[in-house]
Amino acid sequence: MQLYDVTVPISADIPVWPGDPPVRIEKVASIAQGDSMNLSRLHLGSHTGTHVDAPAHFVGQGQTVDQLAPELLVGPAFIASLEQLAGNTIQARDLAALQLPEETTRLLFKTRNSALWERQQSGFQKEYVHLGTEAAEWLVRRGVRLVGVDYLSVEAFGAGQSPVHHILLGAGIVIVEGLDLRHVPVGLCHLCCLPLKIAGGEGAPARVLVVRDQAG
Numbered sequence: 001m002q003l004y005d006v007t008v009p010i011s012a013d014i015p016v017w018p019g020d021p022p023v024r025i026e027k028v029a030s031i032a033q034g035d036s037m038n039l040s041r042l043h044l045g046s047h048t049g050t051h052v053d054a055p056a057h058f059v060g061q062g063q064t065v066d067q068l069a070p071e072l073l074v075g076p077a078f079i080a081s082l083e084q085l086a087g088n089t090i091q092a093r094d095l096a097a098l099q100l101p102e103e104t105t106r107l108l109f110k111t112r113n114s115a116l117w118e119r120q121q122s123g124f125q126k127e128y129v130h131l132g133t134e135a136a137e138w139l140v141r142r143g144v145r146l147v148g149v150d151y152l153s154v155e156a157f158g159a160g161q162s163p164v165h166h167i168l169l170g171a172g173i174v175i176v177e178g179l180d181l182r183h184v185p186v187g188l189c190h191l192c193c194l195p196l197k198i199a200g201g202e203g204a205p206a207r208v209l210v211v212r213d214q215a216g
């Protein structure tokens, strides 16, 4: 089998959503400075880098990240290529044209967003590929349970009332944002998405792996 780590490294220069706290990794003990160990204190938002949005992010009584069933976060998935998408908004007709395998419940979108991770030093990018509201409704109707995207939001930047988040999270769909899908082949795979188990958290950074059979 082949393992792909589709997680963006968390570092001080990772782009963050405007208004979210910047990442700071503070050394509180250092062997080089004469301490007996190396130790850090982390300062970061709960939606830093590759992360999971639990329903509680936008739904008052929604499930929190520690309540998400591991069975939902780990299992067969489909990586769909939308790298050739015209424009930045994924429409319902784009999803219909993918001809997804019947049993797809976990769906990741590989788009040109993944290339944005190559120049992350240039900061947060407001122009990225995102889902439209009808596409979000299409995913709910289709019975998808987990949706993954390769930049920091599933929704357009500046979409006032966050309708796409409300549609997906309101239907109990788990959102995974900030994936780096540059090096992973499209098609059927096995997903392993492990968000930090933050009690009562509405979201959390996650380590995400894609597993493929060598045979394809």
Ligand SMILES: [Zn+2]
Pocket: 047, 051, 052, 053, 152, 177, 203
């Ligand atoms: Zn988020």
